[in-house]
Amino acid sequence: MMLTFLSSSLYLALLCTPNFASASPHNKVQGPTIKWHSCNEDYSFPSDFQCTELEVPVDWKYPKGPKIRLFMNKAPAINLEERIGSLVLNPGGPGGAGSTFLANFAYNNVSGSSVYLREYFDLIGPDPRGTGLSAPIKCDPGLWNQRVSKQPRTEAAFDSMVAHWRELGLDCMKRTGASFNYSDTISAAHDLEAIRLALGEGGLNYLGFSYGTQLGSQYAEIFPSNIRSMVLDGATDHSFKKTSFPAVEVKDYEIVLDHFVEWASTNENSVLKGLNVSAMVDDVFAKAEEAPIPAPGCKQDSSSSSPCRPNVSGEEMKTITQEYILQQSTWGLLAEGVKEAHQGNATLLSKPWYTASSSTDFSQSAISCQDWMWNSSWAEWTNRQDLLRSVSPRLQGVSEVTAAQAVCLGWPSPVVNPEKPLNVTGVSTNILVVNALFDPETPYEMAVNLQTEIEGSVLLTRRGDGHTSYGLHGDTQRAIDNYLVNLTLPGVGTIYDT
Template sequence: MRTSLHSADAWKPGGAARPTGRLRPPRRRGAALAAGVAALTAFATTALTAPAASAASTTAVATAAARTGAGPAVAALHWTSCPYPDAPAELQCASIEVPVDHAHPDGPKATVTVDRLRATGAHPVGSLFFDPGGPGGSGTEFLYGEAMGTRLFSAATREHFDVIGVDPRGVGLSSPVRCDPALLDRRVSLFPEDEAAFRRLVDRNRELGESCRRLTGPLLDHVDTVSAARDLELLRRALGQGKLNYLGLSYGSQLGATYAELFPDRIRTMALDGALDHSLSTPALMRGETHAYEDSLDRFADWCARDTSCSLHGTDVGSLVDALVAQADRTPIPAPQCAEDGDCRTSVTGEDILLNLQNLLLFPARRADLALALGRARDGDASAFSPALAAGPSDPIANGSALAIECQDWPTPVRTLDDLRRLRRDGQAAAPRLGGASQSWTILAGCAGWPAPVTNPPRPLHVRGAPPILITNATHDPSTAYPWAVRLERALPSGVLATRDGDGHTSYLAHGTSRTRDAIDDYLLTGRTPPRGTVYTD
């Protein structure tokens, strides 16, 4: 679900592209992003306390509502410069005012912010709304990266569409979830071994949630995906261009599918890449994800055994992971890079390794990085697996937005230590090495004691009257398990699953030649999906 893989060079001009993934991993902030934290925080804080910039400075009214029968007219988007450091002039930002609670549209307001890069071609199809996933992933950051030269989007997408990066409510430049950084940074085990450790976990979760409510206000109880989907409809109407074009990765697929259920007749194209199935119970979600994660770890070990370019070639990778986890459980392994930079923990536990190793499995292009990271941990430097520390209430990397959204969308059955132990046994049955470690486990354990209500629990989708919707998923995705995509295709009467026979999380941001990405591009341009049952080998 959670995306935005923060690589060390992601936001340096000319740096590597930031991939997407369900987990937000511990990575040092890029220089440009770190320099702009104050500006971003000021922008987001203003959005919390003042009317949306577009509403305050714009009197234009969008005409799209009248054309599409979408309801009353809304204020049009007013595009201005973006608050990111050194952002080029062609990157434009806009905000709209939305109800905190859509059931009470005249009540308190929040803002939702987007940015835009115009199409490079002379005859664009229209605009394409983009959500990178998460939850907690910032679409505006992705577009900022694109504007700074990272080339995250395909040439075809850039040619034919004005790309619009979305920061859902609670995230990034939109009205953000704000939490006490000391509580965000407090170290507690998500795998408690006794009652005292379990109580520390639940107490931290409750205190953290209470701090988020105190600092965020009523928005904290309304950051669920249904509310975000209703915001997306208001954005579509404010844009004034007719029906929606949408590309959602990972958690973005849940946001897109929710929109399709609410507004099926207002879609032109919708591509869901890396399918998240919100009809599953949270324990079932954990079992599916941890199994997919362990499968990817096994395949990584097989690659290292076959390929002499792997720095761990000749090493039993599974045994190495086991040994590192056991060692770090006895005595945390130092993270000297974190000690130098000060933005991540200076030591790494066994569960840090298990939870964060998943991030380096998300993309096959990073296999070499994972091998080096494991080798360095064996040599006493586990910096690559260290969790990030929050520098403030709405830190761009370490913040409470993901957990706040997850705890409203996914109920946890954990009330006692015995509940957590039963789930741990379920995880061990699905993945003996990992034993449940995954982002889904952070929901099961991290939402125990969370004070905000579950307002959008899992349930079957009911979508009628939508145009063809394209779903793509890899057979060996370590994050969004392939069976979830099969289930989503069955749940969407107009859904068509194109399978990528291979490894890695999502397909659209893959580097190099990719027939799966080409199929997404063709669909977004023409509205035509590949035939049902299509399988690509990329």
């Protein structure tokens, strides 16, 4: 372990007491300090990156109990003389590993950090508990590869689906160990506070994307006085219920899919320019529903860097299509995928084939199933699906949230962080919430709602499509940078086109 503890039991006990959350902004409480070191070459991080681990309790209610280690890496600030401090990143997911995200974010001039931001901050990429190299969720990949529909049309199929995910979840519990039932975002928020203290720099600087906004906002509710700056880009609002969440999500997915169809029909960079893309999308969806379309370019073993399924069902095709439309930068690839699938080759639209015992998808299920109360009877399920199909004629209710709900019906972990409105008050800074008008993954309604739940926060809007906004390197990124570096907020009601 690369840490020095100054009285770890006292530190952990203090961190769990309610009064500790009221520490003043920039409070430098003595505790464990991080010692950074060169990263293991096996990780393939950039040469200037440094790595470390931080020990935290499995269960924050019992700080002297069993421990896990949180892995994190660092991209040092470019300008040491002007360095402000550390900026902690979270890529969302849930289940995304911050360390691998940072390896791309720090040096990607197309979709990553600005050079301006790197001037002033060490960028920190922790792997949240249950993800990456931080006690990851482990499962049998063979069970995950079994094709079980998450859109059951009969009660028997519904019961079979629930039984499958319970069997799979119990397998993951056995393989993962004691930390399996402590993958929730509240536990991760306490981990984030432990990281802040171990950095020893005072108030937290935080940039969270997608589900990382839930981690940030729940941290702010627990530790409102310990923040210097916080940006929540692509807002997840934890108050949305099991019907309202998928309804707003799939509705926006349907809108953005229509935007893609228009783009693919008219844009010079689309291989489908001049064609009836609307009819082609409907046709490939219908064909895949009748019988899975072959994906001959896919391999189902570790000889491929991205193993994928040998064929693609209609449900799977709709799911992967949604992943492509999240960012306009991948619309061209989706156009190629639609063209090839229309010709009988669905390789580009195939879902992953699992070969390892850990995966972002495994971690995502463990986290979301402890964060949301998604239990349903068959009657409630089928009524909700009828509603979702009515607002998404192409996608027919298929979305990431409905898939998560299906998994969680059988997941064995207790729900310890159920959805509820946040009440973030007494914050030591003004938090910046950012969202695109047409973000299908975190719909704009969520950002508007989240802003009202965080006292003193400001909502910055990007007029456009796509999930999150910072990586587009436009006016929105510059406004975020200005806030993180100078604590200068954009005006209320600000809308940017880039």
